[in-house]
Amino acid sequence: MSVVRIAASTPRIAEGERLWTPPPDAVGGAAVERFRHWVNARHGLDLCDYDALWRWSVDEVETFWAAVWAYFDVHATQPYERVLAARTMPGAVWFEGARVNYAEHLLRRESRHPDAPALLHASELRDGGELSWGELGRQVRTLATRLRELGIGPGDCVGAYMPNIPETAVAMLATTAIGATWAAASPEFGSRAVIERFAQIAPKLLFVVDGYRFDGVDFERGEQVAEIVAGLGGVEHVICLPYLVPQRAPQQPGAMAWADLLATAEPAQFEYEYVAHDHPLWVLFSSGTTGLPKAVIHSHVGILVEHCKLTAFHVGLTPESRPFYFSTSGWMMWNVLLASLLQGATPVLYDGCPIGPDPEVLWKLVERMRVTHFGTSPSFAQIMQKAGLRPCERYDLSALHMILLAGSPAMPETFAWFYEDVKPDLWVTSQSGGTEIASAFVGAVPSLPVYAGEIQTRLLGMDVDVWNEQGEPVVDQTGELVVRKPFPSMPLRFWNDAGNARYHDTYFQTWPGVWRHGDSTKINDRGGVYVYGRSDSTLNRYGVCIGTAEIYRSVERIDDVIDSIIVCCELAGGRFFMPMFVKLRAGLELDEAMRARIRGQLRADCSPRHVPDQLYRVDKIPYTLTGKKMEVPVRKLLSGWPLEKAASRDAMLDPTAIDWFVRFRADNHAMLTG
Known part of the structure; x- marks a missing residue:
C-alpha cells in the first residue's frame, strides 16, 4: 500500500495529488474484482480492469443489469420478461414481469445467522444496544401482520x-x-x-x-x-x-x-x-428549500438491483462490515445505510447532534461500535479540522477502513486531513448522486487510488459524461453532469405530476432523452470526477463561470474564518452584485485588515474574478437539514423574492439563520434593486 503523508503545516494540497493506493490483497479480494472475473467467464470477455468493466456496463446496459440480477441471486416469484423495454428516458421500463420484494432481500441473512447483530444503535436518549437478525425479523413480521390487520396493503x-x-x-x-x-x-x-x-x-x-x-x-x-x-x-x-x-x-x-x-x-x-416491476417502494422528498418538495417515487426492483450493486461493488460491504453514515431518517443516506443489510453488514444507527453536547461524540461512537465505514459530510470534517482535533491520537480506529463523504463537494484539504489526523491507510471517498436516484452517479471503487479532492470514478451502469453548453462531451473542462442511458433506480415518476411534466422539466428539458442532473462537474482523462456544486448556484462573473466550492476552499483556509457563503445577484441594467458572508471565530470583527486578508487569499489562490464585491460578517450560515449551503435561496431572497417563496424555514437546519439575510435585504433595498 502506498500512502502519501501530508505534513500538518502544509498550507495547500494540490487538487489531484495521489494520497492512497489500495494494497494488492484489497484489490484482489474486492467484490467488484470478483464480479469482473465472473463476467469474463460467463460472457467470454477479457475485461482487464475497472475502466473496461465500466465501459462494458454502459455499452451493454441490458446484459450488465441482467448480470447483476444473476450475481446477487435476486428472488422473484415471477421471472422478468425483458431487462429493459427500450433505452428511453424518461419512461424506461425495467425487469417487466418480475415480482419481487425489497424487504425480503434485506432480511435474507436472518435464517443463517439469527443470533448475530443486525443493527447497532445509540442516541442522545439511549446508551445504545443491538438488535439481532432474529429479533429484527420477528419485529418486522409481527408489525407487518398488525398493519395488514389495520387494512394497510399495496396501494x-x-x-x-x-x-x-x-x-x-x-x-x-x-x-x-x-x-x-x-x-x-x-x-x-x-x-x-x-x-x-x-x-x-x-x-x-x-x-x-x-x-x-x-x-x-x-x-x-x-x-x-x-x-x-x-x-x-x-x-x-x-x-x-x-x-x-x-x-x-x-x-x-x-x-x-x-x-x-x-x-x-x-x-x-x-x-x-x-409486487410488480413498477410498484412504488418508497417516496423520497427533495430538500424543498425553494418550493414544494418533489415527491420522488422509486420501485422495489430498481432500488433492489441498484443497492445490491452499490453496497457490494462500490462501498465494499461484507458481513463483517459495520457501516455508520450520519443521517436523519428523511435523507436518502438513511435508506442507503439500511441497504447495507443486503450484504449481511451491520449498520450503526445514531440519533443526535454530530458535534454536541460532546464535540467528539461521533468519534467515540466509531471507536465503541467498531465502525468500518464512516459516512459524514465535508463540513463535519472541516469543523474537526478547524478545531485542531486529531482522532488518531485519542481513539482506537483500528477497525475503520473507509470514509464516505457525501452531501456537498469535498476539498483536497479535507481528504488530506483524514490521512494525516485520522488514519494513514484509509480509503477516503466522495460521492455524488442524490434523492432522485437513492444512490450515486459517481463515487467509490476499492480497486482504484485516491486523489485529493477527486471522486474516484463513474459507477457501474451509470453512463455519466460532462457536456458543455453546446451539448458536446468535454474532458478536463467544467460542464454539466449528464447521464446518457437509463438506469434502474431512476424515478418511476413524481407523485401527482400530471403527464410527468415536472419530472421532464427537471431533468430532460435541456437535452431531450438525456438526464441533466444540474451539477457543475469535471471528468479528467483518467476518469476521475470533480463536482463543484449545483449549476444554478454557479457564479457568472464577466462571462466566466466560477464554482462556489473553489471559493470556499480558499477562504476557509484562513483559520479565523469558520464558514462562508457567496452568491451573485443580477441587478437592473445588466449589472450584478457578488457579496460574500463570512462567519468568524468568536470575538473577531470583520475589520479592514481581515477584509484585505480574505481578498488577498482569493486573489492569490483563484483569480481577481473570485474576489467578492463586498464582505459581510454573519453569526450563522443557513444550511438545509441535509447539510447543504442554501446559496440559491439566499440569492433569490436578496434578488427580491419574498421569504416564503425563496426558502422554507422548516427545511433548514437552523431556521433562524435566514433572519439576518431578511434584515440585510430590507436595509440594502436600494442597493439591491437600483
Whole structure:
C-alpha cells in the first residue's frame, strides 16, 4: 500500500495529488474484482480492469443489469420478461414481469445467522444496544401482520415522523414487506414542512414519536403531531412511540402505542407481498428549500438491483462490515445505510447532534461500535479540522477502513486531513448522486487510488459524461453532469405530476432523452470526477463561470474564518452584485485588515474574478437539514423574492439563520434593486 503523508503545516494540497493506493490483497479480494472475473467467464470477455468493466456496463446496459440480477441471486416469484423495454428516458421500463420484494432481500441473512447483530444503535436518549437478525425479523413480521390487520396493503402510503432509531427501520421494513409505500420525515421538521411533503401522498397511517433530544435539548412533538394529523385529513391510524418519555401514553386521540402492536405473538406463517416491476417502494422528498418538495417515487426492483450493486461493488460491504453514515431518517443516506443489510453488514444507527453536547461524540461512537465505514459530510470534517482535533491520537480506529463523504463537494484539504489526523491507510471517498436516484452517479471503487479532492470514478451502469453548453462531451473542462442511458433506480415518476411534466422539466428539458442532473462537474482523462456544486448556484462573473466550492476552499483556509457563503445577484441594467458572508471565530470583527486578508487569499489562490464585491460578517450560515449551503435561496431572497417563496424555514437546519439575510435585504433595498 502506498500512502502519501501530508505534513500538518502544509498550507495547500494540490487538487489531484495521489494520497492512497489500495494494497494488492484489497484489490484482489474486492467484490467488484470478483464480479469482473465472473463476467469474463460467463460472457467470454477479457475485461482487464475497472475502466473496461465500466465501459462494458454502459455499452451493454441490458446484459450488465441482467448480470447483476444473476450475481446477487435476486428472488422473484415471477421471472422478468425483458431487462429493459427500450433505452428511453424518461419512461424506461425495467425487469417487466418480475415480482419481487425489497424487504425480503434485506432480511435474507436472518435464517443463517439469527443470533448475530443486525443493527447497532445509540442516541442522545439511549446508551445504545443491538438488535439481532432474529429479533429484527420477528419485529418486522409481527408489525407487518398488525398493519395488514389495520387494512394497510399495496396501494396505501405509510408516513413516518420518526428519528434514526431501530423502530424506524422496523417500520420501514414492515411497510415495504406488505407492499405499502414508505415515506419519512425526521422530527426536526416542523409541521408545515411535513404537511407539504405528506399531503402529496395522502398517507393512510402515520408512525410518530412524542419528541426527541438534540444537542442536549429536549423537543416535545405532541403539538406538531396533532397539527400534522389535522393538516393531512385522511390519516386513519396513528402509531406512537414514546421515545422522549418512555412509557408515556399516546398523546394523539385514538393513537395506538407502538409497544401494544409489537406485544402480540409472531405470526406462525408470513408471506411477503411480491409486487410488480413498477410498484412504488418508497417516496423520497427533495430538500424543498425553494418550493414544494418533489415527491420522488422509486420501485422495489430498481432500488433492489441498484443497492445490491452499490453496497457490494462500490462501498465494499461484507458481513463483517459495520457501516455508520450520519443521517436523519428523511435523507436518502438513511435508506442507503439500511441497504447495507443486503450484504449481511451491520449498520450503526445514531440519533443526535454530530458535534454536541460532546464535540467528539461521533468519534467515540466509531471507536465503541467498531465502525468500518464512516459516512459524514465535508463540513463535519472541516469543523474537526478547524478545531485542531486529531482522532488518531485519542481513539482506537483500528477497525475503520473507509470514509464516505457525501452531501456537498469535498476539498483536497479535507481528504488530506483524514490521512494525516485520522488514519494513514484509509480509503477516503466522495460521492455524488442524490434523492432522485437513492444512490450515486459517481463515487467509490476499492480497486482504484485516491486523489485529493477527486471522486474516484463513474459507477457501474451509470453512463455519466460532462457536456458543455453546446451539448458536446468535454474532458478536463467544467460542464454539466449528464447521464446518457437509463438506469434502474431512476424515478418511476413524481407523485401527482400530471403527464410527468415536472419530472421532464427537471431533468430532460435541456437535452431531450438525456438526464441533466444540474451539477457543475469535471471528468479528467483518467476518469476521475470533480463536482463543484449545483449549476444554478454557479457564479457568472464577466462571462466566466466560477464554482462556489473553489471559493470556499480558499477562504476557509484562513483559520479565523469558520464558514462562508457567496452568491451573485443580477441587478437592473445588466449589472450584478457578488457579496460574500463570512462567519468568524468568536470575538473577531470583520475589520479592514481581515477584509484585505480574505481578498488577498482569493486573489492569490483563484483569480481577481473570485474576489467578492463586498464582505459581510454573519453569526450563522443557513444550511438545509441535509447539510447543504442554501446559496440559491439566499440569492433569490436578496434578488427580491419574498421569504416564503425563496426558502422554507422548516427545511433548514437552523431556521433562524435566514433572519439576518431578511434584515440585510430590507436595509440594502436600494442597493439591491437600483
